[in-house]
Amino acid sequence: MKQANKKNRKRKSAKRKTSSFQIIALITIGIALIFLAVQPNFSKQSSDESNHKIEIPFTKEGELSFISKQDNSTIRTIDLEIAEGLAETAQGLMYRYSMSDQQGMLFIMDNEEAQNFWMKETYISLDIIYVNSNFEIVRIHERAVPLSEQNIPSVRKAKYVVEVIGGFCDKFGIEEGDMIKYEKTTNQ
Template identity: 35%
Template structure:
């Protein structure tokens, strides 16, 4: 009986510790939300306006949208400048580790045009999602949003810098 009681207590403590870590990660991410900016994509079928968080530091870009399930329909995250430490455009590679929501990852050239759209990336995947060419910014939107709005490579992206 004593062994079962200790085992049950250990399981209960272990479960609480795991929940605590998940809650702490979520709470930490909530507290560290990036400032918002308005971003516009000029497409062949019109203008699409988003209010996105700006990840403009190494720390914000490393965290990105990890652990997030509450991305607004016309929200997302802009990684700009990319890379945050400067040095001009360079090839980018993203992954979906710890990211529970599918995303469209939009790679943006220095002239503001879309170089590549990686649509509906797989949640929690550690597979690399490369830009394919040097970029100066990256935009993450809800998965499927780019196709839904007709956003395509070559479209022009602008935001207040």
């Protein structure tokens, strides 16, 4: 009888050890499953944060009209952001990821001379329009390649540069020889 009690106690002890082991294993598996279920959300969140784009919003500071050389009629009027001075001119349309065909940027240069622009850190294709001091369009570069550091020259002297979304000039029939006129709508 003593022998049987001893065997029963050993079985109960072995069952308790097995039960404890099974409980620890189940808890470990449960924690692992919770971690795996939550982990993709952590990865997605940090991925979203690292992919967050710094975008500079459009600020309307005026309006610009393109005037036909044929009959002085207004071809198209757009909202305008104005870049004056070295810092604003250097920044230009960098870090913009979209722009409508109702928006553009006017660069007012210090001197009328041959100008060179580029597309560094500019993520959208642009038409770059060079304009002389008489407000005549002297050169158009259509669909400039985003992010290119290649110089885009005016060839002729220009006092103003207008940047609009790529394909704008073709879409609205803007040509060299047409004119521009602009008006500031905010105090600077």
